[in-house]
Amino acid sequence: MLQIQEILQNNMVIIMGRKKALITGAEYGMGRGIALVLAEEGYDIAFSYFSGMENYETALEKTKELLRERGAECWAYEADLTKKGSAKELFDKAVNDMGTLDLLVNNAGVNKPRPLQDITEDNLEYLIDLDLKAYVLMMHYAARYMIDNEIKGNIINITSSRGERVYPNAGIYCGIKSALNRMAEAFALDVSSYGIRINNVAPGAIRVRSKEELLDIKEGAETDYFWDEEFLENPEAVENDFWDALGPKIPLKRAGLPEDIGNAIAFLISEKASYITGVTLRVDGGLILPGMPEDPDLPGNGWC
Template sequence: MNKKALVTGGSRGIGKGVALALAAEGYDVAISYFSKEEEAKEVSKYISEKFGRECYYFQASLDKPGAGHELFDKAVEALGGLDLLVNNAGQTICEPIYSITEENLDHLINLDFKSFIMLMRDASKYMIDHNIRGSIINITSSRGERAYPECGIYCGLKAALNHAVQAFALDVSSYGIRINNVAPGATRVRTKEELFAMEKGESSDYFWKDEFADKSKPIGSDFWDELGEAIPLGRSGLPEDIANAVVFLSSDKASYITGITLRVDGGLIIPGMPEGFAGQGGLAAGGWGRPQLIK
């Protein structure tokens, strides 16, 4: 019988890479998407045609109360079971402490932390009730280990997940269920083709440059190209780099691994270098020590 996985935020970026990699390993997959159904539909079609696996897709606003539980029930019903949960859907909103809004704070807590926990709850309970020695994997971030300006909420929530997973892993270890995290560093979540197709960047699109709005010429160097030159292994990450770690941790080859956070960042944070955002501080401005203007 084919194994079955739910991947949140599986229609693009890292989540898409994970969904494709799991399908290649023989999993039937359910993915969630937030707003662009056409992207989820394309992933589903590709998985069906390329790998001959089932791929179901569901809209889910995971920052809303009860949305994760509803998604879980729909996914399990469609798949006919569950062996693996990959919590991936999340968002980065960059605000310094003096500009944080309560609306964004609540949104990030609900999406980047609470939804992860509630889905872990549902998945672990299902696996216990059905005697499934399954696996749960959360996509966190190297930012859970390293602080950056305008990233206090996101960094803090990822750090909380990195710590909490250790306790959660102990909660379910006697049932043969493993819970681990994968912590990406700078990972290309939009191809240049996707950047070119965008009319403008949203507030969370830290990789966006205003020059990308000019469609008269192709996109040359972007955020991930520029940062990649300073990463020890010489490039930014790709979704498949993160997906390979997920495939390993969910496999029998990792059957003696639980409660860890596996950093996959090309050595990004080893030297303590600033990651920065395109057009803001860090590498783009020569370091954090330069005076910042309060807007």
């Protein structure tokens, strides 16, 4: 009898197949960590990448390799989500290739730190287009598709602990993330009667790229405020980076990892969280509980 049950269970897995997820910005870092966790949870993955990053091809191929190692089919699409029409094009291609959609993860985003007095109109428009407009449009397309196809799916937005705690040089970013936290509550009401759940995950200090990845990239981006040219000149001599210095000052004594965010998402989209919608789950190791600023040069613990 036990053998018969095992055979039936195995056949059921084959019949049901793997679920399908679309993730924006998953060629490296937090997006990659999310994708890998979801692949292990039984999802095939479609994801976007940005070709403007140095050595993006290396990161892209690595992500594909890691996903396939976990048994996932994967599809990758170049997309600049600041461009008009790019979100719709990405969504349509991904759903057409996957055949359906069970989960959308809005992850692609950036903070271009500037104080109020140095903000430009281009800077403002870029952040709004990528961090807010693209999120809303992708949620709209996913919700419309799920409703039309009677799919009780999930939508997850990656926001930030900065949606709750403000920092200097990040006024636009903090405001956008705060807005997304509130939007998720309202949008969750719009689609709840269709069995669709919308939740946010708000990361704190996450080690987005390891020292090894930075060496592969060979260039720090504008947003890599922990970038150190010594990585290229003499990587063996750099024992501690920004995250190594910051980690002990966080209440849980370490910086976060991309898989920490992936694990939070895996919970929120599971049946164990089937009664949860419209929430923002902060995943920050307690970073903002004492109001600690992200400054590894602070003396002592930085929070006590």
